[in-house]
Amino acid sequence: MHKRRRRLLPFIPSEDSNQRNKQMNSLATALSALHMDFSDDLRYLPGMAPRSANQAILEDGGMQILSKEDMETLEHCRAMSRRGECAPFLIVYDAREGYQYFACHHNLGHQFTLILIGLFLKFPNSYTVVADAPIKDLTFIAEYTGDVDYLKNRESDDCDSMMTLLLSSDHSQSLVICADKRGNIARFINGINNHTPEGRKKQNCKCVRYNVNGECRVLLVATRDISKGERLYYDYNGYEHEYPTHHFV
Numbered sequence: 283m284h285k286r287r288r289r290l291l292p293f294i295p296s297e298d299s300n301q302r303n304k305q306m307n308s309l310a311t312a313l314s315a316l317h318m319d320f321s322d323d324l325r326y327l328p329g330m331a332p333r334s335a336n337q338a339i340l341e342d343g344g345m346q347i348l349s350k351e352d353m354e355t356l357e358h359c360r361a362m363s364r365r366g367e368c369a370p371f372l373i374v375y376d377a378r379e380g381y382q383y384f385a386c387h388h389n390l391g392h393q394f395t396l397i398l399i400g401l402f403l404k405f406p407n408s409y410t411v412v413a414d415a416p417i418k419d420l421t422f423i424a425e426y427t428g429d430v431d432y433l434k435n436r437e438s439d440d441c442d443s444m445m446t447l448l449l450s451s452d453h454s455q456s457l458v459i460c461a462d463k464r465g466n467i468a469r470f471i472n473g474i475n476n477h478t479p480e481g482r483k484k485q486n487c488k489c490v491r492y493n494v495n496g497e498c499r500v501l502l503v504a505t506r507d508i509s510k511g512e513r514l515y516y517d518y519n520g521y522e523h524e525y526p527t528h529h530f531v
Contacts, residue, residue: 428461
């Protein structure tokens with residue numbers, strides 16, 4: 283007997299328009315503090331990787347395909363966001379949560395991977411994401427967005443928010459998402475300290491890479507029920523345990 287696959291759930295926007303405005307304003311404030319522009323899409327800019335480079339078929343070992351039902355959930359959430367019906371999250375300032383990283387190349391695994399490598403220093407513009415309503419397990423939270431570039435171009439980059447998009451057996455074809463100039467709420471979700479039981483208990487969402495119509499996309503999804511007022515955390519290491527997170531709060 284096959285276990286039935288669980289579907290992604292759409293987020294449920296706050297009914298109160300004033301509360302939605304508060305949520306969107308918190309995101310606008312955080313983006314402004316980091317001199318970033320809002321983008322809910324992957325961006326392909328001149329001098330960086332072209333969209334034609336984003337081919338899920340190039341993933342070393344293959345990439346899971348987003349199902350038709352989950353695709354409908356994704357598109358439904360994107361449509362709600364375009365109407366101003368945002369996911370019910372607030373971005374709040376907390377200097378204890380933030381760190382700055384000096385990036386260097388690392389041999390990354392192919393699931394739940396985020397390039398955040400280096401020396402940990404307190405970051406003056408530190409933000410974290412808080413649930414502004416109860417969130418059910420497997421709820422779609424956000425897509426990780428930003429500018430797409432080749433990993434080889436970013437090996438000495440000081441960007442503190444690069445996400446693996448494509449890992450090819452041909453290193454020159456591997457891609458990352460750079461959320462330093464453009465991005466959305468996903469850029470502000472913190473990582474856990476996966477070296478302590480207390481840190482691991484904080485995890486309530488995960489980052490998953492999917493093949494969406496032949497292209498690689500990165501989705502953040504709740505891994506359990508999340509209470510209102512709870513901060514969002516996921517594991518920057520996933521199964522690889524290669525990132526130095528000892529200094530994470």
